Amino acid sequence: MDPKVNGQLQNEWGGLIALYLFLGGVGGGAYTIAAINSFLGKSMELSTTIGLWIGFPALFIGCLFLLADLGNPGKFFLAGLKPGTSWIARGTGIISLFMVFSFIHLVLHQFTEVSKTSVGMNTIAVLGIIFAVFTIAYTGLLLSASKGIPFWRSGIVPVVFVISGLVTGHFLTIIGMVIFNEGAKTVSQFSTMALEASVVVVVEVLAILFFLNAAYKQPDSRESVERIMQKTIFIVGYFILGLGVPLVLMLILRYALNESGLNTVLAVAFIGALLGLIGGFLLRLAILVCGALPTLNMGGFQFRRIAKPKDLKPGIGLMPPK
Amino acid sequence: MPQYGMVIDLKRCYGCYACVMACKVKNHTPPEVFWARLLKGERGKFPNTMRQALPVLCMHCEEPSCLEVCPTGATQKLDNGIVIVDKDKCMGCKACIMACPYGARYSVDKWESYFPDGLPLSEYEEFAKKYWEEHSGCGVATKCDFCLDLLEEGKLPACVEACAANARTFGDLDDPDSEVSTLIRKYRGEVLNPELGNKPKVYYLAPR
Numbered sequence: 386m387d388p389k390v391n392g393q394l395q396n397e398w399g400g401l402i403a404l405y406l407f408l409g410g411v412g413g414g415a416y417t418i419a420a421i422n423s424f425l426g427k428s429m430e431l432s433t434t435i436g437l438w439i440g441f442p443a444l445f446i447g448c449l450f451l452l453a454d455l456g457n458p459g460k461f462f463l464a465g466l467k468p469g470t471s472w473i474a475r476g477t478g479i480i481s482l483f484m485v486f487s488f489i490h491l492v493l494h495q496f497t498e499v500s501k502t503s504v505g506m507n508t509i510a511v512l513g514i515i516f517a518v519f520t521i522a523y524t525g526l527l528l529s530a531s532k533g534i535p536f537w538r539s540g541i542v543p544v545v546f547v548i549s550g551l552v553t554g555h556f557l558t559i560i561g562m563v564i565f566n567e568g569a570k571t572v573s574q575f576s577t578m579a580l581e582a583s584v585v586v587v588v589e590v591l592a593i594l595f596f597l598n599a600a601y602k603q604p605d606s607r608e609s610v611e612r613i614m615q616k617t618i619f620i621v622g623y624f625i626l627g628l629g630v631p632l633v634l635m636l637i638l639r640y641a642l643n644e645s646g647l648n649t650v651l652a653v654a655f656i657g658a659l660l661g662l663i664g665g666f667l668l669r670l671a672i673l674v675c676g677a678l679p680t681l682n683m684g685g686f687q688f689r690r691i692a693k694p695k696d697l698k699p700g701i702g703l704m705p706p707k
Numbered sequence: 708m709p710q711y712g713m714v715i716d717l718k719r720c721y722g723c724y725a726c727v728m729a730c731k732v733k734n735h736t737p738p739e740v741f742w743a744r745l746l747k748g749e750r751g752k753f754p755n756t757m758r759q760a761l762p763v764l765c766m767h768c769e770e771p772s773c774l775e776v777c778p779t780g781a782t783q784k785l786d787n788g789i790v791i792v793d794k795d796k797c798m799g800c801k802a803c804i805m806a807c808p809y810g811a812r813y814s815v816d817k818w819e820s821y822f823p824d825g826l827p828l829s830e831y832e833e834f835a836k837k838y839w840e841e842h843s844g845c846g847v848a849t850k851c852d853f854c855l856d857l858l859e860e861g862k863l864p865a866c867v868e869a870c871a872a873n874a875r876t877f878g879d880l881d882d883p884d885s886e887v888s889t890l891i892r893k894y895r896g897e898v899l900n901p902e903l904g905n906k907p908k909v910y911y912l913a914p915r
Binding site: 395397398454455456457458459460461463464466467470471472473474477527528530531532533534537676678679681682683684685686687688689 | 746747759775777780797800802805809911
């Protein structure tokens with residue numbers, strides 16, 4: 386059976402690309418938070434150190450997933466030879482520069498005596514932040530450049546991905562802080578991170594609702610919105626468990642656990658951050674798997690790519706989905 | 708240099724799939740790969756309904772979105788307007804597949820038998836697999852090239868030759884006296900989803 390005829394949904398980009406987009410967002414987000422926190426000095430030392438350690442490796446591992454998805458990974462170097470010609474080529478340059486700056490920042494921060502507030506360090510941090518944000522935005526631009534999938538072809542997608550990258554970056558940093566916590570003195574850093582994460586999660590909720598509403602108004606992407614709203618991984622996995630529950634837990638961490646013991650703080654922080662992290666991945670996976678091909682129109686006919694056989698109800702035959 | 712294009716008369720097309728099979732036989736495409744496809748559409752409300760076949764292939768767009776997203780230069784537009792994939796430059800990122808609104812591109816990871824239950828490849832399949840790997844290949848983007856090799860021999864694309872209803876006409880869009888230009892002008896040829904801005908070079912004469 387021809388998948389293009391019988392599958393309304395794209396089926397070329399799946400879990401590996403979702404992991405790539407996710408880790409690109411996490412890496413860029415964690416670095417951005419770390420670099421911003423580095424301006425706050427000693428009070429956010431642990432979160433800064435952990436964020437810097439996360440940025441480069443997360444992105445590097447993400448790129449490995451991209452390579453694993455390529456049909457011909459041996460030719461990947463060709464993408465670097467034509468900079469500026471496509472979003473993947475541009476992204477290759479952006480990611481490379483981000484990796485360089487985040488690596489330099491990490492080395493200077495961790496292994497040298499360079500002052501954390503020196504001009505050189507601040508310059509590296511600012512450049513790193515710029516390329517980190519570009520890196521996260523690129524993961525969205527890669528999708529929004531896909532003319533064949535109307536659902537992705539929206540300027541809001543990169544915005545959603547940037548916000549989600551910052552959220553997941555926060556959450557992975559929090560998990561790192563739980564693992565490498567320095568006892569009671571870390572509690573105040575958890576409180577600050579929880580507040581930051583809560584604000585960005587609220588912004589993400591607004592952004593995703595705006596994105597879905599805008600997509601639903603477009604006839605060609607309406608089918609994708611209808612499908613994503615029926616996906617358990619999106620509604621339960623992402624929206625409820627990946628955004629709602631972490632938001633509540635972060636607010637509890639910020640406002641209700643000031644007098645609690647360290648173990649309670651660590652447990653609440655870990656559970657909230659882990660759920661948020663999984664939610665970030667599920668968001669990208671859901672957006673990918675719900676990417677529907679456009680309907681072709683000619684002479685008053687709509688030629689839809691009919692649903693996969695498994696989506697068809699018995700007895701209806703090859704009726705297109707509603 | 709001619710600018711090749713095609714006109715498909717939907718009044719003539721009765722959806723026999725001869726073009727689909729001719730393309731498969733000519734290009735030895737693996738299972739689930741259809742450079743020439745056929746979609747079916749319906750309109751109206753019961754009992755006043757109509758069913759229509761729509762042959763689809765690479766539109767060889769004047770402004771191909773697959774070309775814009777290709778990071779390695781594997782997708783190229785020839786001087787004659789035909790869009791091709793250089794398999795030796797393709798890294799298999801599938802961005803072009805996502806970029807094509809007409810679903811004209813395919814990529815397969817490996818050649819699998821047409822037959823179920825893990826049967827070994829038949830003699831024909833072995834030949835087809837070898838041909839495919841030489842001309843297109845697994846792990847890279849593949850698509851219709853208007854049977855470029857046949858054009859160089861002065862022949863027509865396989866799908867045009869195979870069309871029993873003479874629904875397909877192939878020729879030079881830049882030549883105002885060519886049959887394709889005349890048909891487009893005379894019967895107001897339309898392209899699929901012009902709002903996308905790709906400027907396809909496959910025109911359709913709408914059903915009546």
